[in-house]
Amino acid sequence: MTDLLYYPENEYQKEFDAEVQKVKEIDGYVTLDRTLFYKKGGGQPSDKGKISWENGETSVEKVKKEDGEVRHFIEGDFPETGEEIHGTIDWDRRYKHMRMHTAQHIISWIVLNMYDAPTAGNQIHEDYSRIDFKPVSFNERDLEKIEKGANSLIGKELEVEKEERPRELVEQQIQEGRTNLDIIPDNIDPLRVVIIGGEDICPCGGTHVDNLEEIGRIKITNRKSKGADAERLEFELEEA
Numbered sequence: 139m140t141d142l143l144y145y146p147e148n149e150y151q152k153e154f155d156a157e158v159q160k161v162k163e164i165d166g167y168v169t170l171d172r173t174l175f176y177k178k179g180g181g182q183p184s185d186k187g188k189i190s191w192e193n194g195e196t197s198v199e200k201v202k203k204e205d206g207e208v209r210h211f212i213e214g215d216f217p218e219t220g221e222e223i224h225g226t227i228d229w230d231r232r233y234k235h236m237r238m239h240t241a242q243h244i245i246s247w248i249v250l251n252m253y254d255a256p257t258a259g260n261q262i263h264e265d266y267s268r269i270d271f272k273p274v275s276f277n278e279r280d281l282e283k284i285e286k287g288a289n290s291l292i293g294k295e296l297e298v299e300k301e302e303r304p305r306e307l308v309e310q311q312i313q314e315g316r317t318n319l320d321i322i323p324d325n326i327d328p329l330r331v332v333i334i335g336g337e338d339i340c341p342c343g344g345t346h347v348d349n350l351e352e353i354g355r356i357k358i359t360n361r362k363s364k365g366a367d368a369e370r371l372e373f374e375l376e377e378a
């Protein structure tokens with residue numbers, strides 16, 4: 139098992155030390171006893187970065203959980219099993235994902251409150267992101283209202299807390315339609331939750347900023363119909 143150093147609320151650390159546990163050169167990956175690299179999941183891409191050791195350095199291109207292991211896929215030289223390494227994540231990329239992912243939470247929250255429409259899926263990127271809602275149908279005026287509502291929340295500079303809470307408590311506290319708890323395996327307890335402004339509670343394993351002001355400004359750039367009663371919104375972030 140790899141200790142995930144960014145949980146539950148340590149999302150601003152950029153460098154760490156760890157020990158190599160397994161080297162699988164033929165498959166292109168290593169595993170570590172601990173890591174700061176975010177593993178792909180929840181619509182958020184993995185971190186990239188580099189790891190270095192006494193006589194070498196290499197690039198981490200992606201990180202995925204497979205067969206119960208957190209695998210760091212490497213391009214270049216490989217360290218040896220037992221080697222002490224120093225890891226550095228690509229902070230520009232990670233911080234963009236943190237801002238984007240937090241923006242996704244507030245848009246999902248706003249759309250649930252304004253239209254009673256749950257989020258059906260999302261995909262975060264560095265430069266733009268998308269969220270699917272269902273069931274709902276938007277018009278152009280709705281997009282303006284959603285954008286305005288989201289930016290008004292950012293203007294309030296609400297704090298974003300991350301913590302672990304007992305699953306039973308989360309089941310009681312969560313707003314109906316905010317997320318589908320049934321898809322989170324039963325044995326995951328406590329749940330890591332993200333709480334915005336003390337009000338929006340959502341179980342999430344991604345990385346997020348500590349205050350909404352860090353997001354900048356949300357601009358909804360596109361809308362696509364995804365069938366009779368489903369909508370996809372695309373958005374970008376502008377510096378505040």
Ligand SMILES: [Zn+2]
Pocket residue numbers: 239240243332342343344345346
């Ligand atoms: Zn999240």
